[in-house]
Amino acid sequence: MNAFELLGADVKWDGKLVRVGIEHFRYPDQTEVSREKVWHPGAVGILAIDDEYVWLTRQPREAVGESASLEIPAGKLDVEGESPLQAAMRELGEEIGKRAGNWEQLKAFYTSPGFSDERVWLYLASNLSDDGDAEPDEGERIEVVPWPRDRLDDAIAECEDAKSLIALLWLKSAPALTDR
Amino acid sequence: MNAFELLGADVKWDGKLVRVGIEHFRYPDQTEVSREKVWHPGAVGILAIDDEYVWLTRQPREAVGESASLEIPAGKLDVEGESPLQAAMRELGEEIGKRAGNWEQLKAFYTSPGFSDERVWLYLASNLSDDGDAEPDEGERIEVVPWPRDRLDDAIAECEDAKSLIALLWLKSAPALTDR
Numbered sequence: 001m002n003a004f005e006l007l008g009a010d011v012k013w014d015g016k017l018v019r020v021g022i023e024h025f026r027y028p029d030q031t032e033v034s035r036e037k038v039w040h041p042g043a044v045g046i047l048a049i050d051d052e053y054v055w056l057t058r059q060p061r062e063a064v065g066e067s068a069s070l071e072i073p074a075g076k077l078d079v080e081g082e083s084p085l086q087a088a089m090r091e092l093g094e095e096i097g098k099r100a101g102n103w104e105q106l107k108a109f110y111t112s113p114g115f116s117d118e119r120v121w122l123y124l125a126s127n128l129s130d131d132g133d134a135e136p137d138e139g140e141r142i143e144v145v146p147w148p149r150d151r152l153d154d155a156i157a158e159c160e161d162a163k164s165l166i167a168l169l170w171l172k173s174a175p176a177l178t179d180r
Numbered sequence: 181m182n183a184f185e186l187l188g189a190d191v192k193w194d195g196k197l198v199r200v201g202i203e204h205f206r207y208p209d210q211t212e213v214s215r216e217k218v219w220h221p222g223a224v225g226i227l228a229i230d231d232e233y234v235w236l237t238r239q240p241r242e243a244v245g246e247s248a249s250l251e252i253p254a255g256k257l258d259v260e261g262e263s264p265l266q267a268a269m270r271e272l273g274e275e276i277g278k279r280a281g282n283w284e285q286l287k288a289f290y291t292s293p294g295f296s297d298e299r300v301w302l303y304l305a306s307n308l309s310d311d312g313d314a315e316p317d318e319g320e321r322i323e324v325v326p327w328p329r330d331r332l333d334d335a336i337a338e339c340e341d342a343k344s345l346i347a348l349l350w351l352k353s354a355p356a357l358t359d360r
Contacts, residue, residue: 002239002240002247002248002321003247004240004242004247006242006245012192012193012195012200013192013193013200015192015200015202015216016216017216017295018200018216018218018295020192020193020195020198020200020218022195023242023243025242027321033242035242035243036195036196036197036198037242037243038198038200038218038243038296040292040295043294059182060182060184061290061293061294062184062186062203062205062213062215062217063203063215063217063218063293063294063295063296063297064290064293064297064299065186066293067182067183067184068182069293076294107345108340109339109340109341109342109345110241110244110340110341110342111291111292111342112220112291112292112296112298112342112343113241113243113244113246113249113340113341114223114241114243114256115197115198115220115243116218116243116292116296117243117244118292119244120342141182141207159289160288160289160290160293161289161290161293162289162290162291162292162300162342162343162346163292163342165287165289165346166342166345166346166349169346169349169350169352169353170349172349172353173349173352173353
């Protein structure tokens with residue numbers, strides 16, 4: 001039995017996006033462990049496809065020194081009261097100017113469960129159309145990249161973002177997605 | 181052009197594993213942005229396979245309240261002077277008691293490049309044999325899980341860890357890996 005009990009947490013810094021600190025736990029055998037933790041509000045990612053393209057973006061990722069990271073459309077869960085699906089619908093419009101007739105949750109996962117509680121909800125969006133009402137985020141430096149699906153392996157080779165790799169490998173590994 | 185210049189960083193907390201703070205950047209159009217950042221030493225993950233099994237683990241992940249997270253063997257780059265490949269070889273012994281005759285780097289990626297520089301090096305390990313010299317980590321609550329490869333979809337359904345999902349989907353999507 002590995003069920004553990006949370007004894008408490010010491011918050012060391014509370015930012016606008018993340019909080020960081022140390023959590024303390026006790027196991028049934030009375031062992032106590034302390035772990036550094038980063039609290040994060042969570043995020044959504046969207047595998048947006050039509051027959052010809054998977055819709056990707058290139059954007060700067062300052063934290064890793066990358067000026068044009070190839071990624072799926074995505075965004076943080078930073079709007080009060082918004083569900084993951086609602087956030088995904090909003091981000092698809094803001095980032096690539098599309099809406100989708102079909103939405104399906106493919107997976108939810110933790111980006112790095114050893115130290116962070118960031119959870120990503122990954123959706124498949126298909127039956128795409130232009131979203132005339134979409135308002136691009138001010139100040140975001142996002143390039144829309146319609147990537148030909150017959151060159152999917154090249155996208156997997158270029159991509160260095162975990163959530164986007166999961167989406168691209170999901171597409172590669174699931175022939176059924178090819179037909180929608 | 182999205183090339184940006186790092187102006188400086190304010191470190192807010194420096195833990196044993198992570199450091200956290202705010203970095204400041206300037207773009208060529210003179211726009212300045214500040215981003216919260218978590219520095220992390222990086223990690224390795226291992227897709228360890230033989231003809232019958234993909235070798236997985238179950239372990240507690242206190243940060244996400246999970247007592248038995250299904251994951252590939254993995255570990256942090258926390259040994260001074262050790263390369264990612266050396267770390268992967270060490271972790272394969274410590275976590276599942278195996279050594280591998282073949283090592284191949286499949287990919288390197290960032291777990292969450294919006295706020296963290298954690299980079300994961302993912303290796304394929306095959307031609308496995310028991311490692312009699314391997315010393316299991318003291319105090320780690322790791323269960324070894326030989327997962328039948330003909331039930332790979334069940335592992336993908338259960339797994340909620342990004343690096344492990346990338347490995348499992350890689351295996352599913354690459355028939356060539358089936359033959360080693």
